[in-house]
Structure formats: C-alpha cells, structure tokens
Amino acid sequence: MKTSECIMSEIKKWILEIDLINGNSIIKKLQSINAIDTNFKIHSQNNSIFIPLKHEIDNLSVLLNGYEFKIFPAQKNSKNLIDRKKTHSKSLKETLKEIIPSEFHNLLPRAFDIIGDIAIIELNRDEQKPLRPFINSIGQILLENHSNIKSVYEKASDIEGLYRTRKFDLIAGLNKTETIHRENLGKFHVDIEQTFFSPRLAYERQRIAKLKTEFNLNGKIWDVFCGVGPFIIQISKKNPKAHSIGTDINCRAIELAKKNIELNKIVGNIEFYCQDVKEISISQVFSKFQNSISRFIMNLPEKSIQFLKNLPQFIQKNGALLHLYQFNKKINPIQEAKDIFEKELKNTRIKLKEYKFSKVVKPFSPNIVMTVLDAIISL
Ligand SMILES: C[S@@+](CC[C@H](N)C(=O)[O-])C[C@H]1O[C@@H](n2cnc3c(N)ncnc32)[C@H](O)[C@@H]1O
Incomplete structure (x- = not known):
C-alpha cells in the first residue's frame, strides 16, 4: 500500500x-x-x-x-x-417514529415483554389514547422487525383475580395464547391468558435455582404458589437429588407444570398438585409431607404473608429456608417487608432464626416494589 x-x-x-x-x-x-x-x-x-x-x-x-x-x-x-x-436493526421506538406523528412520540412504549414467540405491549393507558388509530400498524411493525415473534398482544387489564392473570387483546399475528418460553436453562409451556408468568423474574429465579444451601437436601423443597413451575423446575434442574413439590390453585397452571417436567427432562423427584393452600392442612395427599419441608418458595406477593399460618406442620425439625415475596412501598421497602413478616409470625408457631438475604426484586408500580426475604425459620 x-x-x-x-x-x-x-x-x-x-x-x-x-x-x-x-x-x-x-x-x-x-x-x-x-x-x-x-x-x-x-x-x-x-x-x-x-x-x-x-x-x-x-x-x-x-x-x-x-x-x-x-x-x-x-x-x-x-x-x-x-x-x-x-444496516443496523432499529429499535421499536425508532421504527414507530417513522409512522406516528411526532406529537405522540412521547406516548410510545419504551419496551415490550417477550414470552416465547408472543410480544406483549402496553398501549392502553388513558394518556396513550391518541395512539389507538396506529395500534395495528404498531403490531405489524413488531412482527416485521422480529422474526421470532408470531403474535403481538396488548395488555387489556391489570394482573387480577385468584389466578393472578390478565386479559390481552390481539393486535397482530396469530391468535394463540400458549407458547414455549426459554428462560435461563429451562423451557416452559405458558398460557399468557390462563396462567401467571412474568419474564421479568428470570434473574430472581436464576438466583433461587443456583443457591447452594444445606436446605436443598436435608428435606423437601416446596414451591407453594408454583404457577407453571418456573421456580421449582429450575431448582430441580440444579438439584436433581432434591425432592421438589409444587402447588397452585390454578389447575391449568398445574397441567402445564406437569408438561414442563417432560419438556425439561427432569430426572429428579418432582410432584405437582392442583391445591388451594388454604386447605392444605386437610389435604389427604399432602399429609405425607408433615415435618418434611426444608425450603419454601412463596411467590404470591400481594398475599404470601396470609399463608404463613399454613406452613408450621410441614416445617422439618431442623428448620427451613423461606423465600418470601411481598409488595412493599418504595420508601424503605426491606424494613417494611421485615416488619410485616415479623408481625405476622406472632400469629403463627413459626420462629425467625435469622435473615440470610433480602433485596428489591423489581419495581411493580410507581410507588411499590417487589421484595424478597430469605429467612431461616423453625418451630
Ligand atoms: C404470582 S403467581 C406466581 C407463579 C409462579 N411462582 C411464577 O413465578 O410464575 C401466584 C400464583 O399463586 C396461585 N394462587 C393464588 N392463590 C392460591 C391459593 N390459595 N393456593 C394455591 N395457589 C394459589 C395463583 O394461581 C398463581 O399461579
């Protein structure tokens, strides 16, 4: 040269x-x-x-x-x-700005969730009304920009009801709410409309699955509100020798959780039950788990605390590790989570031995966050 x-x-x-x-x-x-x-x-x-x-x-x-x-x-x-x-692939917002008048750009969603091959977008807040005429074009652009997405739904309600599910409206692509979602090392059948599933918990589930503790093996691990099984199946994958149990009041979630055992080729011992945990003490099937649980996962943040009184008869004699999820105020959330937990323990036979870990898992709304406490409990 x-x-x-x-x-x-x-x-x-x-x-x-x-x-x-x-x-x-x-x-x-x-x-x-x-x-x-x-x-x-x-x-x-x-x-x-x-x-x-x-x-x-x-x-x-x-x-x-x-x-x-x-x-x-x-x-x-x-x-x-x-x-x-x-040549560079544009962000959703960049592409959308080409079709939507500039005065509405600030109303565009910053991101969307992907569950399997389904994209979920939030466009129905009151202030987003001017975007309604563009809603199908928005869905179409999402489909065109992401070859892995086959359906685009918008959130049509909050998470609500006993099963913690939400309603969706299809805005583009195939009308099907069941999909297979990949997360960390697992794959999960999910029905976005009939079962709870949040891809935003992937990191927390990885933490819980990877946690090395004596409580994995000196008793059984019970995911009290298991949904389609993403917590307990990932724990099971990491601890094939552990005996894992999942319960949920939503029988459709349990049906998918059972499919997810096969999908993830779980070789360990894992059982799922469609069960209202409020009635667990009178469950014939569950009586075999008396004094045998060494690790509990309680992920029903708005109500987990009310179910603590259902645990004592199942806690194994050396104590257990509890992962308790709650919604707390953004200001001083961990202290609030501990105060509520310790107050509720007084209504049960359970004793708090020590906290092992605590953190804010994710934001929930402008003033509320989701927290987790990892606590050693005993009778
Ligand atoms: C927030 S979801 C968590 C699901 C799962 N752990 C996950 O991460 O995908 C809470 C679950 O609790 C279940 N649930 C609510 N009340 C229940 C009860 N009384 N007994 C058993 N499960 C219940 C709901 O059906 C829902 O699947």
Whole structure:
C-alpha cells in the first residue's frame, strides 16, 4: 500500500484504507480528532480496514506518520461506504417514529415483554389514547422487525383475580395464547391468558435455582404458589437429588407444570398438585409431607404473608429456608417487608432464626416494589 494524501476540499466523503493490523492504533488517532463519520460503517475486507471520514484532515501524513494508508473518494453506492442507518436493526421506538406523528412520540412504549414467540405491549393507558388509530400498524411493525415473534398482544387489564392473570387483546399475528418460553436453562409451556408468568423474574429465579444451601437436601423443597413451575423446575434442574413439590390453585397452571417436567427432562423427584393452600392442612395427599419441608418458595406477593399460618406442620425439625415475596412501598421497602413478616409470625408457631438475604426484586408500580426475604425459620 502506498502512502498518499489528496486534496479533500471539494469532495464530500472520503475513505481511508489502512492495514488491518494497524486498525486499533489508527482508529484511536482518528477518534481523538473526531474525524470518523459515524453515519457510515467502519468495515474490513481481506487485510484492509476502510474508515469513512467526516472532514478534511490537515497533515494526515503527519498524524499517521509511520503507517501505510490510502485515501480515496467514496462513490455513492460504493461498497466501501456502508450506510449505518440502512444496516443496523432499529429499535421499536425508532421504527414507530417513522409512522406516528411526532406529537405522540412521547406516548410510545419504551419496551415490550417477550414470552416465547408472543410480544406483549402496553398501549392502553388513558394518556396513550391518541395512539389507538396506529395500534395495528404498531403490531405489524413488531412482527416485521422480529422474526421470532408470531403474535403481538396488548395488555387489556391489570394482573387480577385468584389466578393472578390478565386479559390481552390481539393486535397482530396469530391468535394463540400458549407458547414455549426459554428462560435461563429451562423451557416452559405458558398460557399468557390462563396462567401467571412474568419474564421479568428470570434473574430472581436464576438466583433461587443456583443457591447452594444445606436446605436443598436435608428435606423437601416446596414451591407453594408454583404457577407453571418456573421456580421449582429450575431448582430441580440444579438439584436433581432434591425432592421438589409444587402447588397452585390454578389447575391449568398445574397441567402445564406437569408438561414442563417432560419438556425439561427432569430426572429428579418432582410432584405437582392442583391445591388451594388454604386447605392444605386437610389435604389427604399432602399429609405425607408433615415435618418434611426444608425450603419454601412463596411467590404470591400481594398475599404470601396470609399463608404463613399454613406452613408450621410441614416445617422439618431442623428448620427451613423461606423465600418470601411481598409488595412493599418504595420508601424503605426491606424494613417494611421485615416488619410485616415479623408481625405476622406472632400469629403463627413459626420462629425467625435469622435473615440470610433480602433485596428489591423489581419495581411493580410507581410507588411499590417487589421484595424478597430469605429467612431461616423453625418451630
Ligand atoms: C404470582 S403467581 C406466581 C407463579 C409462579 N411462582 C411464577 O413465578 O410464575 C401466584 C400464583 O399463586 C396461585 N394462587 C393464588 N392463590 C392460591 C391459593 N390459595 N393456593 C394455591 N395457589 C394459589 C395463583 O394461581 C398463581 O399461579
């Protein structure tokens, strides 16, 4: 490659060609004088790197002293001038802004949830009403931009009722609410309308599944409000020798949880029961678990606390590790979670030995967060 420098004043776009091996050093030098045109891509071919330049560079030979380089004018449509806008995949918001009038841009959702091949978007807040005429185009754009998405639903209610489910309206794609969602190391049959499932708990479930504790093996692990089984199945995968149990009042969730045992090729001992935990003490089937549970997961944040009184007869004699989820006020949430928990313990035979861990799991609403307490309890 020959060292050369051209007069750049009359030509708008220039490409600097350098040896691949000198890429980092030269790019840093060009960045230091803000010379790279970031509207276009830096790219490599064979043993060369092609860098689009933004402006004339005085004394390029001085700046790149000791390096070989070639500089040439970029032709429109040249293979060396790659428009970044045409090649990078745009965010949903960027794409939507092209079809929605600018005065409504601030109403657009910042993100959407993906459960399996279903996208879920929130567009029905009162202030979002001006977006209603564009709703199907929004769904269509989502489908077009994400080949993994087959259906787009919008939230049509809050999470509500005994089963903690919400209503959805289809806005684009296939009308089917059942899907298979991949999370951490597992796969889960979920029916977004008939069962509770939140992809936003993936990180917390990973923490719970990976937790190494003596309580995994000195008794059984019971996910009290198991839904389709994402907590207990991930625990089971990590602890094939453990005996795991899941209960939920929603029989459809239990049906899917049982399918999820097979889907995840669980080899360990795991059982699911469609069961109202309020009536657990009179359950014939459950009587075999008396004094045998060493780890409890209680993820029904709005009501978990009311079910503590159902646990004592199942706690094994060396005590147990409890993961208790609650909704608490954003101000001082952990203290509030502990205060409520300790107050409720007074209505039960359960004693608090110590807290092992606590944290805010995720925001829930502007003033409320979801918390978890990991506590050792005993009788
Ligand atoms: C917030 S969801 C959690 C589901 C699951 N742990 C997960 O992370 O996907 C709470 C679950 O508690 C169940 N539930 C509510 N009341 C119950 C009760 N009295 N007995 C058993 N399960 C109950 C609901 O059906 C729902 O599936």
